[in-house]
Amino acid sequence: MELAPGTQALFVPSDPPRDGVLALWGHGGGDTPIDLVLPREQAYRRTQVAASVLPVAEAVRVLLAAGEHASATISAWAEVVAAGLSLVARGRIEPDGASWRAGPLEVDDALRLTELAGALPPEALALPLSGLKRVRLHSPESLVRAVWDAIADLLAENESVRLVLRVDLGDECFAGVLAVRSASDPGLVLDVADLADAPEVVRAQFGEHVQVRLALALRRGAVVWPPLARAVGGVVELADHEVAELLRGGGSRLSAAGIEVLWPKDLFDGLPRVRASVRVPSDSPPQLTLSRMLAFRWQVSIGNEELTDDEVAALAEAKRPLVRLRGQWVRADSLLLARLRAARSPMSEAEAVAAALAGSVEVDGEECEFVPPSVLTGLLTRLREAPEAEVGPPPGLHGKLRPYQLRGLAWLARMTELGVGGCLADDMGLGKTIQLIALHLHRRGDGPTLVLCPASLLGNWEREFARFAPSVPVRRFHGGRRSLGGLAEDEVVLATYGVLLRDRQALATVDWGLIAADEAQQVKNALSKTARELRRLPSSARVALTGTPMENRLADLWSILDWTTPGLLGNAEQFRQRYARPIERHADQSRTDQLAALVRPFLLRRRKTDPDIAPELPAKTESDLFVPLTREQVTLYEAVVRENLAAIQQSTGITRRAQVLKLLTELKQICNHPAQYLKEPGALDGRSGKLAAFDELLTVMLEAGEQVLVFSQYVAMCRLLEGWLRERGLPVQLLSGSVPVGERDRMVRRFQAGEVPVFLLSLKAGGVGLNLTRATQVIHYDRWWNPAVEDQATDRAHRIGQDRPVQVHRLITEGTVEERVATLLARKRALTDSILGTGEDWLTSLTDAELAALVHLP
Structure with a gap:
């Protein structure tokens, strides 16, 4: 210009x-x-x-x-x-x-x-x-x-030249050689010592004022890595500790300052790969012994070659940051040396399995890659993969297992054969009970099985064993006369968690072949006395059954798996630091993936909506849930039976029929809840076995995001349930015959839109004429004597337009008129769905003896 x-x-x-x-x-x-x-x-x-x-x-x-x-x-x-x-x-x-x-x-x-x-x-x-x-x-x-x-x-x-520090490794000493790289031709690199004698055409590639720029670069570099200040004639002699510091952090600081560091290529090709491992004795059994302690060892390899113990020892004793091994330089930084030299505590086999599944283990607060020994690798392969041959239905099983249930049995069999436990966490209604029964039959002769469950499920387990495995001796370890004397090798003992607390010493004297914890979420608090006593029971194998292995926190999952597979997830504090806190507080995806890989082999979870299960399931799955009476219910029930049977025996004709209907109605109300029969306001909790079972059932359903229809033939019972649910802050609506048509339609729309998860319906008002396909769960709180009427109510959800499986649950109070009528209904249903006619009329025709047998408590 x-x-x-x-x-x-x-x-x-x-x-x-x-x-x-x-x-x-x-x-x-x-x-x-x-x-x-x-x-x-x-x-x-x-x-x-x-x-x-x-x-x-x-x-x-x-x-x-x-x-x-x-x-x-x-x-x-x-x-x-x-x-x-x-x-x-x-x-x-x-x-x-x-x-x-x-x-x-x-x-x-x-x-x-x-x-x-x-x-x-x-x-x-x-x-x-x-x-x-x-x-x-x-x-x-x-x-x-x-x-x-x-x-x-x-x-x-705007540098036209870049300073390069090339590290030369000699057998006796190390040196840093200074060179320059052209910005216009990055492939052109020239040692600083040769720059003055280079042809003009070459020097021109490094721009004007190259010496000034080199001086500036050296000043910058010396600030972050002082040895550069000693450079003479384009070379700086390096002490061992300076090379070590350059390897650790000095190199990255020089790069940030614009100075390139070049190392010999084979140094990084020969970078040692240090992985944690354990030594497993060659005579180890074919099963995992989770509590067995294994010697810790470091496995060090260069490329694909594992170093011998002597070479590892030489590396550990190295005095210089670089060691010559197998014809190449190997880095031996202080962290590596400290790691190799430190004494290590042994690992339990459970910890080794966890490290192998997660791919890493924490050593001195740092994550370290873990490689399992070959003996352990074979067992881990069996854990990860499906069994080579499907396990067939065991002898003695009366009933057909669906394909996914057979796969569940094969998984349970594999886990118990390997000496580890597992958690069967299938959705409610997929048949966890029959899979456990099949497992007992498969393991028959390996020792007695203990099934622990809530008191409300004792009768259900007893009936299911009688139905699917009638040849298996089953003992109910409950009540004042309970005993474990003369226990057979293939016997099943049913006990409640309450009995476990009260009679733990007796249960602990048996070497159980298998312990199954049903509704295992009840022992999710590892600090509870029940959970602690459960851990003390000796057994060859442990299986947890629950549809909700994790209700609120990851600690729930830890508690269950720490019982089934002790040590797998570490202790509670280790699990909290390693997994729970990073995942729950920071949504750490890496830890989430790691935990999933670790847990997956030990937890089998199938959902009703899984593609390989849905086609195998009937569109409607029905189940009866038998529940016990509370002490208050027993007292009221026996008093009503005494008072009414005497009057019925003295009556005839229409009077007798009316008295029979009155008796049945009062007994059913007592079975529902004493408050319904007494017509007295007051607290509802703790007075009805049926309400307690309803509470557990509904909690699981709502936590799974399901929508529920609840039918009762009594509007009064519906109102009691409505008030009880509202006290718990649950959105609920009630449909009875008094609801106007317009409001009835609005209720249906709200439910179908997902606004209200629980819909209470009186059987007569809600049993016909409604399309409630949003529901996937149906609960019959009490029984109608005609199965066709119940079916009509169920069909509000199970009808054209429903694209998901529907689960139907009937609550039945065991040992009462409800259970005996349910048995009669099941037999009659097998012949024809409507052979009983309508209503309770057929019951009024029973003889006095038949009626007494129907209503008396056992």
Whole structure:
């Protein structure tokens, strides 16, 4: 660019300094308006002029090329630029945050700055400070300094050459050789020692002022890695500890400072791979022994070759950061050496299995890769993969297992054969009970089986064994006369969690072949007395049955699996630190994946909606849940039976029929809840076995996000349930015969929209004419004597338009008129669905003896 006569110049500083510009004005050109303070009419006034602005690099070129006829401002700024270039050439440049500045200034430099500032003409100082109400100008010294900083920042930022530190490894000593890499031709690298003698055409590839730039780079590098300050003739001799520090962190710091570090290629090809492992005795059994302790060992390999114990020992005793092994250099940093030299505690087999499944183990607070020994690998393969041959239905099983249930049996059989436990966590209604019964038959002769369950399920287990495995001796260890005497090898003992607490010593004297914990979520609190006593029971295998292995927290899952497979997930604190806290607080995906890989072999979870299960299931699955009476219910029940049977025996005709219906109605109300029969307000909890079972059932359903229809033939019972649910803050609505048609339709729409998860319906009002396909669960709180009426109510959900399986649950109070009528209904249903006619009329025709047998408690 040629400067026109009369062109004036001033410098406009910026941050960072390299973004400053030189403004040229007074030459009759330019398209950038700029405010200046110039003399006008015997005073200085703010005046706007048109200017041309030049970036620093172009400004330096233009100013240095200006001739002797240039204006005073151009000549003054040319002197300032020349002095700034001299400063940088002498290495007077230092970092200033994210940019660079000229300095530190020697005494002569400071004097030169004062001299140049004093020589700046007024037009070079016409730039006012911005952001002030009153006019203030930049000081001459600050403007000179701004130009120098801009040159320093520009040269430091726009390097045409890059410094390289190449590490040479000799047998006796190590050295760092300095080289330069061309920015225009990155493939061109030249040792600094050879730069002076290189042909001009080669040196030109590294740009102007290459020595200045190298000096700047060395200064930067020495700040982050001091050994560079000792470089002589392009070489710096390195001590062992300096090489070690360069390997650990010095190299990355130099890279951040713009200095490339080159290592011999085979050094990193030979980087040792250190993995944790254990030693398993060669005579180990074919099963896992989770409590057995195994010696810890480090497995060290280079490439695909594992080092011998002698080579590992030599590596551990290394005195230098690099060791020559198998013809190549191997890194032996202090962390590796400390790891190899430290004594290690043994690991339990459960910890080794967990480490193998997760792929890593924590050692000294750091994550370390884990490789299982070959003996353990075979067992882990069996854990991960499906059994090679499907297990067939065991002898003695009366009933057909569906394909997914056969797979469940095969999984349970494999886990128990390997000596580990498992959690069968299938959805409610997929047949966990029959799979456990089949497992007992499969293991028959391996020792007695103990089934622990809530009291409300004792009768159900007893009936299911009688139904599906009638040849299996079953003992109910419950009540005042319970005993474990004369226990057979293939016997099944049914006990409640309450009995476990009260009679733990008796249960602990038996070497159980299998212990199954039904509704295992009830022992999710590992600190509870029940959970602690459960852990003390001896057994060859443990199986947890639950549809909700994790209700609220990951600790629930830990508690269950720590019983089935002790040690797998570590202790509670280890599990909390390693998995629960990172996953629950920080949604750590890596820990989530790791935990899933660890848990997956020990937990079998199938959902009703799984593609390989849904086609195998009937569209409607029905189940009877038998529940016990509470003490209050027993007292009321026996009193009503006594009072009414005597009167019935003295009656005939229509009077007798009315009295029979009254008896049956009162007994059914007592079975539902004493409050319904007594018609007295008050607390409901703890007084009805059926309500307790309903509570458990509904909790599981709602936690699974399901919508539920609840039928009762009594509006009064529906109202009691409605109040009870509302007290718990659950959205609920009740449909009875008194609800107007319009409100009835609105209720249906709300339920179908998912706004209300629980829909209470009286059997007569809600049993016909409604389409409630949003429901996937149906509960019959009490029984109607005609199965066809129940079926009609169930069909509100199980009908055209329903695209999901429907689970139907009938609550039946065991040992009462409800259970005996349910048995009669089941037999009659097998012949014809409607053979009983309608209502309770057929029951009124029973003889006195038949009626007494029907209603008496056992």
